[in-house]
Amino acid sequence: MNSVEGDATGSDGPDRDVVDAPTKRGGSAAAISHHYDLSNEFYTLWLDQTLTYSCALWNEGDDPDDLTAAQLRKLDFHLAASAADRGRRILDIGCGWGSLLRRAVSQTRIEQATGLTLSEAQFRHIDAWQDGRVRVLKESWIDHAPAAKYDSIVSIGALEHFASPGDRPGEKIALYREFLSKCRSWLAPGGAMSLQTIAYGTMRSNENNAFISTQIFPDSELPQAHEILEAASGVFEVTLLRNDRTQYGRTCDLWYRALHRRRDEAVEIVGEQKVRQYEAYLRMSAFGFHTGRVGLLRLAMVPVLGS
Ligand SMILES: C[S@@+](CC[C@H](N)C(=O)[O-])C[C@H]1O[C@@H](n2cnc3c(N)ncnc32)[C@H](O)[C@@H]1O
Structure with missing residues (x-):
């Protein structure tokens, strides 16, 4: 996840190692590692199961506190929106710790689920399942060259990492178009x-919070909805677009509460400063979503015929 809002915390300045690391077009591996390779044990404390x-x-009418049920519903939403129930092969770009891959092979007729991540810790986590139906690659979408087409493509929470701070709108649109065109070409x-x-809401890119954009999610840049x-124009037809920002506010509130409950264990694993x-970051993100400064977009898309 990646969002921005609020004031800096009691940290001791930007992490220069990460800020100065060379960026890679389409997403920076060093920046991904900085966040997602922190510790699987730490994330297990406060994410859902x-x-x-x-x-x-x-x-x-759902139980607002049941995060696991709400996460599974979200995964099922994306599986349905990507027509996974009709297909055999699915690609998840930015697969995290593999929850969608697992859901796809257990709840649909998908026979082969492929996930891309730039995180070594996430790669190892999924690889250790030794499930022949699930394949994980430590690879960026920009380098992906599948041998066969996919019936279904999902990407959740990765696009926020593709552009870089300072990219001009035209550069961002060209990069997103390259991403969507590749996805289009990989679909059967x-x-x-x-x-x-996540996308900018009422907040502009020059209002980015320095603490979040250097120490939590370095070298990343949110898209604007437009x-x-x-970028999708002429490549994909957008058949559904919804902004579920308050649902992300609620998700962040629950993550914060879970981290608070397990705080002592978290400090043991990553230290007091990281926990703070x-x-x-979770409080600022919740505030950003609840107030509309940032949004949460879900889009269902089908290829434009002949593109
Ligand atoms: C916020 S996590 C979301 C994970 C998962 N989709 C979920 O919902 O639990 C972002 C994911 O995007 C991946 N990612 C970021 N940039 C990427 C890139 N250029 N190519 C492939 N994966 C990327 C990260 O490695 C991470 O797995």
Whole structure:
């Protein structure tokens, strides 16, 4: 996840090692490692039991505290939106700790689920399952060259990492278009794609919070909704677009409460300063979503015929 809001915490300045690391077009491996390779044990303390690290999905009347049920509902939403129930092969770009891959092979007729991540810790976590139906690659989408087409493509919470701070709108749109065009070219006839990403809401990119953009999510840049739509134009038809920002606020609130409950263990694993940083980041993110400064977009897309 990646969002920005609020004031700096009691940290001791930007992490120069990461800020100065060379960026890679389409996403920086060093920046991904900085966040996601922190410690699987740490993330296990406060994410839900599926280790899903993105906005959950509640329906009206659901138990607001049941994060696992809401995460599974979100995974099922994306599986349905990407037509996974009709296909055999699915690609998850930015697969995290593999919750969607596992859900796809256990709950649909998908026979082969492929995940891409730039995190070594996430790669090892999934690889250790030794499940012949699940394949994980430590590879960026920009280098991915599948031998066969996919019936279904999902990407949840990864697009936030593709552009770099300072990229101009035209550069971001070109990069997102390259991403979507690759996805389009990897889809078999009848295939579909589902995308979820944080996006700027009322906040502008020059209002980015320095603490979040250097110490929590270095070298990442959120999209604007219109940039994604422009990038998709002529490549994908957007059949559904929803902004579920308050659901991300609720997800962050629950993550914060879980981290608070397990605080002593968390300090044992990553230290007091890191825990304080994560508490601040989760509080700031919740505030950003609840107030609309940042949004949470879910898009269902089908290829434009003939593109
Ligand atoms: C916030 S996590 C979301 C994980 C998962 N989709 C979920 O919902 O639990 C972002 C993921 O995007 C991946 N990612 C970021 N940039 C990437 C890139 N250029 N290529 C492949 N994966 C990338 C990270 O490695 C991480 O697994």
